Amino acid sequence: MDFSTDIKIRGFHIDVFGHMNNARYLELMEDARWQYIDATNFQDYLTEHNWGFAVVNINISYKRPAHNGDIITFEVNMKRMGNSSMTVDQIMKNKKTGVVIAEAEVTFVVLDLATHRPARITEEVKYAFVTPK
Amino acid sequence: MDFSTDIKIRGFHIDVFGHMNNARYLELMEDARWQYIDATNFQDYLTEHNWGFAVVNINISYKRPAHNGDIITFEVNMKRMGNSSMTVDQIMKNKKTGVVIAEAEVTFVVLDLATHRPARITEEVKYAFVTPK
Amino acid sequence: MDFSTDIKIRGFHIDVFGHMNNARYLELMEDARWQYIDATNFQDYLTEHNWGFAVVNINISYKRPAHNGDIITFEVNMKRMGNSSMTVDQIMKNKKTGVVIAEAEVTFVVLDLATHRPARITEEVKYAFVTPK
Amino acid sequence: MDFSTDIKIRGFHIDVFGHMNNARYLELMEDARWQYIDATNFQDYLTEHNWGFAVVNINISYKRPAHNGDIITFEVNMKRMGNSSMTVDQIMKNKKTGVVIAEAEVTFVVLDLATHRPARITEEVKYAFVTPK
Numbered sequence: 001m002d003f004s005t006d007i008k009i010r011g012f013h014i015d016v017f018g019h020m021n022n023a024r025y026l027e028l029m030e031d032a033r034w035q036y037i038d039a040t041n042f043q044d045y046l047t048e049h050n051w052g053f054a055v056v057n058i059n060i061s062y063k064r065p066a067h068n069g070d071i072i073t074f075e076v077n078m079k080r081m082g083n084s085s086m087t088v089d090q091i092m093k094n095k096k097t098g099v100v101i102a103e104a105e106v107t108f109v110v111l112d113l114a115t116h117r118p119a120r121i122t123e124e125v126k127y128a129f130v131t132p133k
Numbered sequence: 134m135d136f137s138t139d140i141k142i143r144g145f146h147i148d149v150f151g152h153m154n155n156a157r158y159l160e161l162m163e164d165a166r167w168q169y170i171d172a173t174n175f176q177d178y179l180t181e182h183n184w185g186f187a188v189v190n191i192n193i194s195y196k197r198p199a200h201n202g203d204i205i206t207f208e209v210n211m212k213r214m215g216n217s218s219m220t221v222d223q224i225m226k227n228k229k230t231g232v233v234i235a236e237a238e239v240t241f242v243v244l245d246l247a248t249h250r251p252a253r254i255t256e257e258v259k260y261a262f263v264t265p266k
Numbered sequence: 267m268d269f270s271t272d273i274k275i276r277g278f279h280i281d282v283f284g285h286m287n288n289a290r291y292l293e294l295m296e297d298a299r300w301q302y303i304d305a306t307n308f309q310d311y312l313t314e315h316n317w318g319f320a321v322v323n324i325n326i327s328y329k330r331p332a333h334n335g336d337i338i339t340f341e342v343n344m345k346r347m348g349n350s351s352m353t354v355d356q357i358m359k360n361k362k363t364g365v366v367i368a369e370a371e372v373t374f375v376v377l378d379l380a381t382h383r384p385a386r387i388t389e390e391v392k393y394a395f396v397t398p399k
Numbered sequence: 400m401d402f403s404t405d406i407k408i409r410g411f412h413i414d415v416f417g418h419m420n421n422a423r424y425l426e427l428m429e430d431a432r433w434q435y436i437d438a439t440n441f442q443d444y445l446t447e448h449n450w451g452f453a454v455v456n457i458n459i460s461y462k463r464p465a466h467n468g469d470i471i472t473f474e475v476n477m478k479r480m481g482n483s484s485m486t487v488d489q490i491m492k493n494k495k496t497g498v499v500i501a502e503a504e505v506t507f508v509v510l511d512l513a514t515h516r517p518a519r520i521t522e523e524v525k526y527a528f529v530t531p532k
Contacts, residue, residue, distance in 0.1 A: 026159060
């Protein structure tokens, strides 16, 4: 696995049905991705180039409910690095039981914030993305 | 189209990249689904049976950014009604330009809130779901 | 009253205690303030000057819980327009029963987005703020 | 200080003005309060009695903007424990610079989730609240 982090579910993540709301999964998965990037040189590389991210597709399967107080392990794995987009696999597991809560494929482009156009993902970009700090 | 509603994007929907954040799309799409249900008899039916919804899969493609002040038209179309799950197509368009902002397939089960098990989606359930109030 | 709008509470506004979460009140109150501004010339005025808002204080009293499906009337009243800050009173009422859900005083400055410094609130600014479109 | 924790600001906490949105402060302050409670016996005590929290007032002053990537230290101090409500002081500081980002007084009651009425905050309740695990 490329990266893993734990996040505890709080009362404000829960919705009227007593489980974590479907949209909150995406915020917490985004948090896990930023933590992954924090562990690499990639944020410096983004800032240098005035680049950001734009998510182009998310395919998420909700397997089991997450409840208030659950500690969830978020795994992030780089699945594919193309010339114009990248896809990461994200798996959420209940830390205590190991049960899979959700699985998602998140595909994004690297965005030039000046032109609002996708940047070409060269070998140099890929290298910066996976190089530990 | 089965249902359509307009929602205006606000400053708190935007993230650090100046566009609507990917997780917010899901909240607004959920709002549109509730508005659809408000227009049918289905909420009464749910309450009567102590049932709720559980989303099991979302496949969303982000096509164009949405900005502060944009008015977005949310279309909701029932795509498939099976015995154990239903899928709706949701399309977000910029109301002014007609440009597609995002497309999503949202699959959910009807959940028995007492047993936390999916309810069987009988012909009666399907009928309640699509009957206008 | 200067402005009033209705917003329906949805499942994702609710938290683990079965009521609207305290932070969500602020998002919906912000939405009501934007709707108020939409009804005046002030957004044009802001855009022209490259100005935005910065909230400096919120004092909110939560009086009664809001539940899924409640329609809440948001009243916005300009309370004070000083030279460097403005205060609006915001009252949330259950539309059906008239019961007060929450009351808040929201104080903000007008921010020059180039310098990130508060702009002086001249008579012209005040006039733009309250002039209906 | 009674409790302190660090939280890193992420892209989805930021709004159209490039700073953390006013409502997000309340979510992160709530997270800090739950972390405080995790460090005491109080959650067990709540669960045993079928009790929850209801916030009755928040008075928050936003002092300086928080930006993407900032690490914020959240301090939580019990200010007042009455018979029917409690007030905590919450201070947010930029961890690197020590600059105060926001200060808030949060007043809440302990809620009986069966009757939806506030519970009396006896000496035993107060003791459970402040006893480290």
